[in-house]
Amino acid sequence: MTAQASYIALSYWDVAASALFLFVAGVLTVVLKLGMARSLAITAARMVAQLLAIGFVLKFIFSATNGWVTLAAATVMMTFAAREVLNRQERQLAGWWRFGLGPSAMILTGAIALIYALTLLLQPDPWFSPRYALPLFGMILGNSMNGVSLGLNEITRAIVREKAAIEARLLLGMTRWEALRPFAARALRTGMTPIMNAMAASGVISLPGMMTGQILSGVPPVEAVKYQLMIMFLIGGVVGLGVLAAVFASIARLTDCRHRLRPDRLAE
Amino acid sequence: MLRTENLSRPWLEPVSIRLPEGRIGVVMGRSGSGKTLLARAIVDLDPNEGEVWWKDVRRSAVSAPEWRRMVGYVPAESGWWADRVGEHFDGGGGDVPALLEAVAMPADALEWPVSRLSSGERQRLALARALARRPEVLILDEPTSALDEATKESVEALLLRKREEGMTLLVITHDPGQAERLGDLFWRIEKGRVEAVS
Numbered sequence: 481m482t483a484q485a486s487y488i489a490l491s492y493w494d495v496a497a498s499a500l501f502l503f504v505a506g507v508l509t510v511v512l513k514l515g516m517a518r519s520l521a522i523t524a525a526r527m528v529a530q531l532l533a534i535g536f537v538l539k540f541i542f543s544a545t546n547g548w549v550t551l552a553a554a555t556v557m558m559t560f561a562a563r564e565v566l567n568r569q570e571r572q573l574a575g576w577w578r579f580g581l582g583p584s585a586m587i588l589t590g591a592i593a594l595i596y597a598l599t600l601l602l603q604p605d606p607w608f609s610p611r612y613a614l615p616l617f618g619m620i621l622g623n624s625m626n627g628v629s630l631g632l633n634e635i636t637r638a639i640v641r642e643k644a645a646i647e648a649r650l651l652l653g654m655t656r657w658e659a660l661r662p663f664a665a666r667a668l669r670t671g672m673t674p675i676m677n678a679m680a681a682s683g684v685i686s687l688p689g690m691m692t693g694q695i696l697s698g699v700p701p702v703e704a705v706k707y708q709l710m711i712m713f714l715i716g717g718v719v720g721l722g723v724l725a726a727v728f729a730s731i732a733r734l735t736d737c738r739h740r741l742r743p744d745r746l747a748e
Numbered sequence: 749m750l751r752t753e754n755l756s757r758p759w760l761e762p763v764s765i766r767l768p769e770g771r772i773g774v775v776m777g778r779s780g781s782g783k784t785l786l787a788r789a790i791v792d793l794d795p796n797e798g799e800v801w802w803k804d805v806r807r808s809a810v811s812a813p814e815w816r817r818m819v820g821y822v823p824a825e826s827g828w829w830a831d832r833v834g835e836h837f838d839g840g841g842g843d844v845p846a847l848l849e850a851v852a853m854p855a856d857a858l859e860w861p862v863s864r865l866s867s868g869e870r871q872r873l874a875l876a877r878a879l880a881r882r883p884e885v886l887i888l889d890e891p892t893s894a895l896d897e898a899t900k901e902s903v904e905a906l907l908l909r910k911r912e913e914g915m916t917l918l919v920i921t922h923d924p925g926q927a928e929r930l931g932d933l934f935w936r937i938e939k940g941r942v943e944a945v946s
Contacts, residue, residue: 642827644823644825645827645828647823647827648823648826648828648829648836650793650816651791651816651820651822652816652840653816653817653881654813655811655813662830736795738792738812739813740792740794740795
């Protein structure tokens with residue numbers, strides 16, 4: 481990319497100097513006896529350690545440009561995202577279904593969109609080039625994780641808490657899909673709200689982080705916008721499909737072919 | 749005839765009952781005896797074993813929604829999914845104003861928010877909602893438990909009228925007076941075991 485000419489490199493001193501205001505804030509909390517300085521210092525130190533570590537890990541992965549290394553890194557990301565989806569559920573499905581359902585919906589749609597973007601849109605050489613694959617996958621997965629966990633939580637909660645209302649609909653002769661439609665719609669809306677808000681706000685209220693980063697590193701704004709649009713479309717699509725898949729698969733699992741609710745298939 | 753053949757589920761021993769068309773059957777028993785489990789098993793709302801027939805229709809031969817359109821059930825406490833009462837009657841057919849009158853509710857109740865309904869009003873509206881779908885059999889779980897004497901009488905009168913029109917009813921009650929006033933056939937249920945009372 482020709483844009484590298486206008487990219488201003490930071491020294492470690494520059495980075496340290498940027499912590500000045502946070503340091504002042506920390507000192508003030510000590511002076512005012514607000515008891516926050518310790519946790520602030522620990523959080524900041526943790527961030528430094530985490531980001532430096534990931535910087536070195538990425539340096540290694542990028543220089544390797546090996547499909548297996550990329551896959552291994554992606555697997556680690558998927559594992560953490562899957563764990564996060566599970567942790568955010570008030571009620572989980574019993575048995576292996578808990579892993580099979582939400583996390584698979586997220587990973588499957590995310591992976592398909594990633595491969596689509598890499599092989600047909602960006603086309604880096606090789607297509608699995610970690611420099612492109614991993615940041616892209618991270619953004620897709622992070623958003624999809626949010627949407628899927630919110631949507632999944634909403635539908636399982638509805639099946640437990642609104643059992644009487646859903647059964648009243650079943651008793652009027654509705655199929656399980658008809659009976660659960662308003663609840664599925666609500667779960668879909670809940671899962672999609674964060675990404676819809678982000679789409680609505682981008683460019684007007686906030687400049688998306690990735691776009692800001694690209695502009696700062698010298699990419700012309702219109703080019704950065706094109707990247708941002710591609711990312712937002714991919715994320716929006718993956719969140720939409722992931723939430724839909726997770727919600728409908730949950731309904732399929734938490735009802736049966738005789739159109740009965742089966743909350744007994746949730747873990748205690 | 750509504751007929752169950754060894755209908756069972758956990759906490760309900762195999763039940764075989766026969767309720768002729770156009771009659772009111774009454775199931776009596778203390779709370780926790782399994783009355784609600786029996787009703788839910790007949791309309792296939794919980795996993796269960798055995799078979800149920802309505803006339804010559806075998807339950808397992810038709811889809812569950814189809815079965816529940818023929819054999820309706822109004823639980824003791826019904827669920828509501830929309831904000832306004834009227835939305836619960838959408839697509840149901842039936843003469844809704846006449847049904848509301850029959851359960852001693854004013855016609856403008858359709859405009860009321862569900863949140864302001866008393867438990868008695870909910871009970872009567874749930875009955876009207878089920879009747880609007882014109883089931884051939886209707887199972888009622890404690891249909892007047894939250895009603896005062898006057899409204900209880902009008903609901904009982906409505907049920908007797910439905911019987912005259914040919915509907916088959918199975919009423920679950922712990923009120924011996926109501927059982928006497930409504931019932932043609934009687935069963936007693938204790939600890940999940942159903943026995944006919946002659």
